[in-house]
Amino acid sequence: MADKIKDAKIIFVVGGPGSGKGTQCEKVVAKYGYTHLSSGDLLRAEVASGSERGKTLQAIMQKGELVPLDTVLDMIKDAMIAKADVSKGFLIDGYPREVKQGEEFEKKIGAPCLLLYIDAKGETMVKRLMKRGETSGRADDNEETIKKRLDLYYKATEPVITFYTSRGIVRKIDSELPVDEVFGHVAKAIDDLK
Numbered sequence: 001m002a003d004k005i006k007d008a009k010i011i012f013v014v015g016g017p018g019s020g021k022g023t024q025c026e027k028v029v030a031k032y033g034y035t036h037l038s039s040g041d042l043l044r045a046e047v048a049s050g051s052e053r054g055k056t057l058q059a060i061m062q063k064g065e066l067v068p069l070d071t072v073l074d075m076i077k078d079a080m081i082a083k084a085d086v087s088k089g090f091l092i093d094g095y096p097r098e099v100k101q102g103e104e105f106e107k108k109i110g111a112p113c114l115l116l117y118i119d120a121k122g123e124t125m126v127k128r129l130m131k132r133g134e135t136s137g138r139a140d141d142n143e144e145t146i147k148k149r150l151d152l153y154y155k156a157t158e159p160v161i162t163f164y165t166s167r168g169i170v171r172k173i174d175s176e177l178p179v180d181e182v183f184g185h186v187a188k189a190i191d192d193l194k
């Protein structure tokens with residue numbers, strides 16, 4: 001497994017809920033053809049399948065909590081293996097959400113060459129998520145769950161950024177700007193890899 005993907009770039013995309021991770025990843029896919037794997041999307045697909053496991057996951061996500069590490073890492077790993085032969089790069093969106101997730105990923109899969117830190121203010125994220133909630137149909141885009149997700153982000157996920165900053169692979173992206181301007185900075189960070 002590690003062999004198969006060793007030539008592909010691995011990029012972690014980290015930021016608070018509603019910061020714009022998914023929005024930027026879509027644009028990276030369009031420009032660079034990388035493979036976008038969102039942990040949240042993988043989990044929501046499992047929920048949509050109606051499986052027993054999906055029901056358990058749904059209950060956790062609705063509360064704004066993190067699902068067990070092994071579950072999400074296995075899903076990402078399987079999805080990476082499925083694309084290993086054709087992918088030039090992987091955007092791992094929404095993972096790691098805590099330092100332990102990063103450590104386990106590196107043990108089982110490989111090391112990231114870049115961490116895109118998509119940064120927006122708390123109030124901006126809440127505003128965006130409330131708006132997204134009008135149409136997303138997501139069980140976690142409501143005021144109460146948004147607040148819990150934000151608290152958990154500051155507590156568990158911000159330490160991930162500190163951890164990788166010490167390795168020198170973090171690029172902080174100001175996500176308060178309009179989408180295309182944010183993407184300009186994202187593209188610059190990716191171009192600098194070459």
Ligand SMILES: Nc1ncnc2c1ncn2[C@@H]1O[C@H](COP(=O)(O)OP(=O)(O)O)[C@@H](O)[C@H]1O
Nearest residue numbers: 017018019020021022023128132175177178179
């Ligand atoms: N730079 C931006 N400016 C304004 N709105 C944005 C920006 N980036 C994302 N959004 C909007 O904010 C919401 C959350 O974005 P999304 O990409 O789903 O975030 P995440 O995946 O980080 O939760 C979406 O409705 C999106 O259209």
Ligand SMILES: Nc1ncnc2c1ncn2[C@H]1C[C@H](O)[C@@H](COP(=O)(O)OP(=O)(O)O)O1
Nearest residue numbers: 017018039040064065066067072094095097
């Ligand atoms: N790496 C991970 N570890 C544990 N739970 C995760 C996870 N990624 C996603 N989840 C669960 C908990 C999250 O509150 C929920 C939605 O995740 P998401 O779609 O990445 O949210 P967002 O795009 O708003 O940041 O799924």
Ligand SMILES: [Mg+2]
Nearest residue numbers: 021022038040
């Ligand atoms: Mg997302």
